[in-house]
Amino acid sequence: MNKLPLTRDLVLIGGGHTHALLLRSWGMNPLPGVRVTVINPGPTAPYSGMLPGFVAGHYTRDELDIDLVKLARFAGARIINGYATGIDKGAQLIHVVGRPPVAYDVAAVDVGITSAMPDLPGFTTHAIPAKPLGTFASRWDAFRAQADAPQLAIIGGGVAGAELAIAMAHALRDKQPTVRLIDRSRVLTALGYKARQKMLAALIASNVEVIEDAEVTEIFAEGIVLRDGRTIRSDFTTGAAGAKPHDWIAKTGLDLHDGFITVDANLQSSAPEIFAVGDCAHLSHDPRPKAGVYAVREAPVLYDNLRAVLSGGTLRPYKPQRDYLKLVSLGAKSALAEKFGTAREGPLLWKLKDYIDRKFMIQFETLQPMTAPKLPRTLALGVKDALGDKPMCGGCGAKVGRAALQSTLPDPFGDDAAEVQPGQVMSTDHLRALTDDPVLMTRIAVVHALGDIWAMGAKPQAATASLILPRMTATLQERTMAEIMTTASEVFAKAGTKIIGGHSSLGDELTIGFTVTGLTQTPITLAGAKPGDKLIITKPIGSGTIMAAEMAGKAKGADVISCLDLMVQDQAHAAVILGKAHAMTDITGFGLAGHLRGICDASGVGATLDLDTIPLMDGARELSAAGVRSTLFEDNRTGAGPIAGPSMDLLFDPQTAGGLLAAVSARSSVAAFKKLQEVGYNAAIIGEITEGSEIKTR
The missing domain is CATH 3.50.50.60 (FAD/NAD(P)-binding domain)
Known part of the structure; x- marks a missing residue:
């Protein structure tokens, strides 16, 4: 939660060694008022020093990679999984594939080099x-x-x-x-x-x-x-022939040396608000070869200078060493060492290299999430219990549970959207941010809001937006609103509709919501399921567990990115394919079991689930087995009611922008399932509707 307003945007392009070390330092001592963004194509950044050992088979891929998602969480930074393709230094914008430009006040480039040979045929x-x-x-x-x-x-x-x-x-x-x-x-x-x-x-x-x-x-x-x-x-x-700069750097308008960004002793480029480090930079004051040791030594200087330029302080120069110890792997666990013209080789040098490399990597494996602020000595009764032992989840994990709603609303488990007049349905939904990237969060929120319309077999008609931004300056408000509204308009347009109005305000944290209307001649409700129907799900489950683990620094970055990618997968084609379903809902805050309970209660039927057929998101099973739970888990387990048979905790995991759950006639279920898979959904037939009212598993 931001206690102080955000006033400056710092954008780090690339996840190289310098930026990785910078993020670690930033997490331990952030500069209040700065919003940090990391742009990198992928959730991890391999450590170059261990690559030969990885190729030889001495290290696993996990040991090779720095997890940038975990590192960004520790640093309080938003991470953008994408390729930077250019810098507009006049408008102070960074262009990224597949999203609106990212604005910056200060930027740093650490994208390394490439050994690609595009001019060589083939x-x-x-x-x-x-x-x-x-x-x-x-x-x-x-x-x-x-x-x-x-x-x-x-x-x-x-x-x-x-x-x-x-x-x-x-x-x-x-x-x-x-x-x-x-x-x-x-x-x-x-x-x-x-x-x-x-x-x-x-x-x-x-x-x-x-x-x-x-x-x-x-x-x-x-x-x-x-x-x-x-x-x-x-x-x-x-x-592996030499070092080449990335092509897009040539179009930045910055001063270059052989294609590399020229920087001075302060690591500043010809545009003072843009810094560059590592192999993509040329040290004009003291040229050095491309080597990881210089990138590592630049990190504390970059950290100090970024803080200085963002806070009005004094910059300090980087002074590279004249020579350094070169340690070269020799296939087996042996290494060659050279410095000042002297060379040695042998197993002991491999042990030295292995020790240095592992010591470097362990810095990123022992990061602990920031602890919650100390509570006042005297508190009202129940405050500690209400806070719980972990931060409140975002997305649907932050919603009120099924059990809590059951005793307060007259009909809490009606259909996904209300039919306001014949042929027209309406729904509203909003999400507390589970990622600090406004563009990604907007895509998730739009797909999530549209889920209720698709679940009723309707076509989206119009939408209004409801936005809460964290406290920030007018400039940052404008930047953030531009990212959100550009993205929302794009996703709604793809769904065949547009935004016609909305409301915005400032608060403690980013919250994005939409009210959506849709048109349908015959709404699909929760009440039509029949014994013998097959249950089809259109997305894997597990997002609540993965995002809870991400908040605690326990989830693999690759699993987090895969989870987020599934959240933004829309259900438009799935809704058409399942248009003849007897009953349908989207799986969101109440989890698979809770939403299935809604179908069973409304239809007066029971159900049997085949646990082995339920698709799970990458990493969800392992995290669940380790005891990771969303804050909504216990309420969902209570709200789903008794379930007979083998247990699986992920049945009660709240989903954000989850898939559709449809009861489809046995005769048409196989064809629908095949069509869903053909168009790219990780769909599955996970059980069937039965007589009675009991939900069973097998």
């Missing part, structure tokens, strides 16, 4: 660059699992290319691999004489074939072509 289609690391790691994981007597080609004979070649040979040593390292001149020229000789010996010992003075002219599916006409077979071709 590279984009048939090869994989070693950088960015995330995509390479995923492709290598898949290839290694199915490789059989593979042939591999690494283009680029620098230290990185040689290190990868040795690691690949080691990982595939039991599969008779053929590994070739190809360079247009000599390999390993960046190393001193002693280190180069030791590295060449390691290549020979690993049976890596070194091909020098050979220029690659084309890459095809089965291999590569050299300028001298030779064709070399390759099942896995990667590029």
Whole structure:
């Protein structure tokens, strides 16, 4: 909860090592009044120091990756899962694929480099660059699992290319691999004489074939072509030839050096409000090679300077060291060390490298969520019990439960939307933010509000908005409103309707809601289910558990992003496919069991659920087994009433923008299920309607 108004936007483009360390420091000592945003294509950022060890098989993918979702939560930052494609420094906007531009007062760029070779024919289609690391790691994981007597080609004979070649040979040593390292001149020229000789010996010992003075002219599916006409077979071709800046940087209008952003001693670019660090930056005051050690050492300087420029303080210069200890993996658990021209190798150096790398990563694995503020010494009775032992969930996890409503409303479990006149239905819904990204939260809130209309088989007609923004300056209000309304208009337009009005105010936290009307000749209600009907669900469940875990820093970032992606999946096509359902609802705050209870009570029937067929979101089962619960869980379990048979806690998990639950005739259920899957829904037939009133599981 923001006690002080937000006044400045700090946007971090990229999740490189410098930004990761910055976020850790920010979480421990944030600057009040600053809204921090992280833009990165993916929930994780691989640590470059451990990549060769990962390729060799010494580290798992989880050990390789920094979880940016957890890190952003710790830092109090919103994270945008997307690709930045440009900076408009005049308007101070950052362009991101698939969303409105992101405004900034101060920005920092840490996007690393790429080893892609787009000008080399066939590279984009048939090869994989070693950088960015995330995509390479995923492709290598898949290839290694199915490789059989593979042939591999690494283009680029620098230290990185040689290190990868040795690691690949080691990982595939039991599969008779053929590994070739190809360079247009000599390999390993960046190393001193002693280190180069030791590295060449390691290549020979690993049976890596070194091909020098050979220029690659084309890459095809089965291999590569050299300028001298030779064709070399390759099942896995990667590029590790040098460091190239990302193409979009050239269009920023910033001063560049060989395509990299030129920065001064304060890490500021030619636009003082834009900083750049890591491999994407060129240190004009003291040029240095592209190496992760400089990115790590830049982090405290960037942290201090961002705080200074955002608060009117004094900046301090970054002074890079003259040389650094280079530790190079040698496939097996051995490493080469070089500094000041002296070279050593052996298992002890691997242990040193492993210790340094793990020490770096453990910084991001031991983050603890910020503790709640201390309570006053004297409190009214019941305050501690009402607060509970964890923060209140957002989304539907923050709603009033089924059991609480049952005793207060005259008909709390009627249909999803009310029929205000023949052929027209209306519903209203709002959500307390479960993500600080207004664009993503708006998409979720729109899909959630439309769910009630789709559940009744209606077509959306019109909508009004109800918005509460956190306390912020007029400038930030304008930016946030622009993001919300642009996104809402886009999603509603896709659904065939538009926003015709609304209301906004300021409060403690972001809350987004919509009132929606829809048109239908024959509304689908809760009351039409018949014994023998099959129960079809159109989305996996588990979002309440995953988002509760995310708040506590316990969920994997990849699972959180996957969960959010499912939330924004609309149900328009599903509603059409299920248009002949006897009864239908959308699964939201009351959970699967609670909403099924609503159908059974209204229809005067019972139901049997096949637990093994219910689709679950990635990570939900493990988190539930570990005892993670949404704050609405207990009320939902009470409100669902008795359920006979095996237990599954996720039945009572509140869903946000959940899928549809439909009772469909047995005769048409299989065809409907197949159509749902054909158009992209992770749908399932999860049980059937029965005689009586009891809900059972099996």
